[in-house]
Amino acid sequence: MSDKTEHTTHSQLFYIAIGVGLLIGTITTVGAAFVNLGPFNPIIALLIASIKAVVVVLFFMHVKGSSEKLTGAVVVSGVFFFAILVSLSLADYLTRSWQ
Amino acid sequence: MHDNEAATVKHEAHNPALLHHFSDTQQQKNAASLGMWLFLVTEIMFFGGMFCAYLIYRLKYFNAFAAGSQQLSITLGAANTAVLIISSVTVVLAVKAAEAGKRKLLVSYLVVTVLLGMTFLTIKGFEYREKFERHHVPGPTFQFTEPFNDNGTIIPLQPDEVPHAQLFFALYFVMTGMHALHMVIGCGLFSVLIVLAWRGHYSPGYYTPIENAGLYWHLVDIIWIYLFPLLYLISRHS
Numbered sequence: 001m002s003d004k005t006e007h008t009t010h011s012q013l014f015y016i017a018i019g020v021g022l023l024i025g026t027i028t029t030v031g032a033a034f035v036n037l038g039p040f041n042p043i044i045a046l047l048i049a050s051i052k053a054v055v056v057v058l059f060f061m062h063v064k065g066s067s068e069k070l071t072g073a074v075v076v077s078g079v080f081f082f083a084i085l086v087s088l089s090l091a092d093y094l095t096r097s098w099q
Numbered sequence: 100m101h102d103n104e105a106a107t108v109k110h111e112a113h114n115p116a117l118l119h120h121f122s123d124t125q126q127q128k129n130a131a132s133l134g135m136w137l138f139l140v141t142e143i144m145f146f147g148g149m150f151c152a153y154l155i156y157r158l159k160y161f162n163a164f165a166a167g168s169q170q171l172s173i174t175l176g177a178a179n180t181a182v183l184i185i186s187s188v189t190v191v192l193a194v195k196a197a198e199a200g201k202r203k204l205l206v207s208y209l210v211v212t213v214l215l216g217m218t219f220l221t222i223k224g225f226e227y228r229e230k231f232e233r234h235h236v237p238g239p240t241f242q243f244t245e246p247f248n249d250n251g252t253i254i255p256l257q258p259d260e261v262p263h264a265q266l267f268f269a270l271y272f273v274m275t276g277m278h279a280l281h282m283v284i285g286c287g288l289f290s291v292l293i294v295l296a297w298r299g300h301y302s303p304g305y306y307t308p309i310e311n312a313g314l315y316w317h318l319v320d321i322i323w324i325y326l327f328p329l330l331y332l333i334s335r336h337s
Binding site: 009015023026027033041042049056059070079086090 | 133177185317318
């Protein structure tokens with residue numbers, strides 16, 4: 001019986017650097033919103049938000065380097081079922097051309 | 100009698116926080132973390148329904164959503180995003196302090212986290228007050244006669260589009276309201292953990308509640324990371 005727990009956490013400086021990166025991401029989001037990119041404005045905004053979310057999940061929520069490999073499957077399944085919700089709903093609402 | 104003694108010895112040999120149906124603390128930690136993640140997936144589906152409703156109506160009534168979005172303060176929204184990101188950093192540093200067994204550092208980080216959470220809620224409260232004052236709250240008193248954006252220019256909106264602007268504000272209040280409720284719950288959770296951590300309930304071998312409350316807090320942070328551009332930054336360019 002081993003009583004050892006692995007150390008998944010990183011150094012204090014690493015976490016602060018990630019935090020600064022996320023703040024820069026926020027500034028970039030606001031900046032990009034004021035530039036006319038046509039249909040790409042919401043896409044860029046969601047892309048930056050998703051990059052930030054992935055960084056939080058991997059490093060703050062310690063999914064990267066976790067000894068429990070099932071956690072990754074649970075995260076992916078959450079995103080997958082949300083994608084089903086959105087895609088099937090839009091497949092309905094965006095094709096009601098008779099209305 | 101003999102068996103009892105053997106059992107006592109065995110019981111003292113391992114970490115007192117380790118439950119008997121787990122083979123070691125790592126397995127116990129993994130199980131708790133996996134369970135927390137399953138709960139977080141139900142939270143994703145809960146907010147997912149609202150995000151989906153938002154997406155459908157935004158595609159359908161884009162003009163009204165853009166006009167509604169431009170009534171929100173980017174400064175306050177961005178400030179709140181920054182507050183939440185910083186609070187996520189303090190949470191992860193709290194988990195690190197718990198892992199290292201630094202009790203006072205753990206308590207300090209948790210206190211800073213709760214204070215940042217309350218800062219977020221205070222800023223949100225000022226935003227809500229402004230919305231009430233300008234009659235942007237959906238209901239019989241809703242008014243959207245002379246909407247203006249940051250530049251003071253009036254956005255042309257047809258009279259029949261006004262109810263759609265009301266729909267934007269309904270989604271704004273429901274989504275940010277549910278998010279704020281999660282923040283209140285998070286602050287309450289951490290307040291309890293502060294007391295328990297101060298009393299020395301957690302050790303490097305057992306700090307699962309700190310870790311799981313941290314996972315919850317990060318998820319609430321991620322939801323805001325999406326809410327901010329979706330609600331505040333619709334069609335802001337000229």
